Amino acid sequence: MQTVHQLFFTTIEEKKSTFHAFLCPIDAMESLHVTLKNEHPKAAHIVWAKRYFNEFRQIVENNSDDGEPKGTSGPPVLNVMRGVELVEVGLLIVRYFGGIKLGTGGLVRAYGSSAKEVIAAATLTPFVFKEILTCKTAYPLVPRFEHYALQHTLHVKERLFESDGVVWKLEISEAQKKEFLDFASLFEREGFSVL
Template sequence: MSQYLIPKSAVVFEEEIKKSRFITYLSHVENITQARNFWQELRVLHPAARHHCWAAVAGAPDDSQQYGFSDDGEPAGTAGKPMLSALQGSRIGEISAVVVRYYGGIQLGTGGLVRAYGNGVQQALKQLETDVKILRQSYSLVCDYGQINWLQLLYEKYNIVIESQDFTDKVWFQLAISEDNRGKFEREIQERSAGQLIIEKIRR
């Protein structure tokens, strides 16, 4: 997966079901640790709530190592899993959902809870604005001063980000290049430079 959607800003969605208040929060997170921190923040913000259930797809949408969820005292499988299913269905990455429940005295049953928690996340997702995250790898490129101008045009053409540059007897660039564009960019610089220019992957 070379790119995917991520949340642009936070969302809050609230509804009342049989006298229980369900408040759904969505936020951008970059890993499971941040997702857990977001959950803890909302536990502090809503100390009187009965449950603070959460789910996260804290990395790329297809990275199951970054999935997480908790029913936080609700019957097993009635909160965290339907919340996670809603997030997975959206194909949005780096996202965490917390649903805060203020119990209203009327039990909803397992089916009612699954619908309440899953639907809360789905409704919040409808309000969510997103950005596209493009995954890039860092490469180094060394060139002569006379090659800078046409290289700059290629950086724009292939949506390449200059992470850093250094001007000495040569010009050294550290470039962030998406996998989708790497091959085409590499072929074009080799053609234009008669094979003189190459890019080298930077190991982190």
């Protein structure tokens, strides 16, 4: 499985219709959809598809034809996403009608090609499940833990400074969690604890 961590954009033209394709992390999809509606008020359609995990680690898929003939735009985009095993992403395609009807087969090809183009232009990274680990360190340990987080590229989502120490919220994979807890266990007597 693969994912993206930033926005990617491409444009193709098919029989005078223009297709602008946007691939983004799932967290950014809703706001991007609103932005595209505002920036492209004259667009004929904004088609989309998304794939993400629910709380049970099951893949959830959804798509919209946004007024195109049923099944000619959203499903082809979703199929391309499935083909490259994209997860935790949204793909939106803004279409400007060029005056020539593409027919159902032409629409399927155009939307599928748009999805393939933006995915080819994207930097795909392997998808890894992550969880939030909450722990606390006494103030004398903070520099050691900051150094560890930097050296091991841990994503520190939040740090709360309290009177007796710092509460850390780390977004961490299974492998990172094991390594981190092995490191942190050396400091349990000095003020480290998992919350």
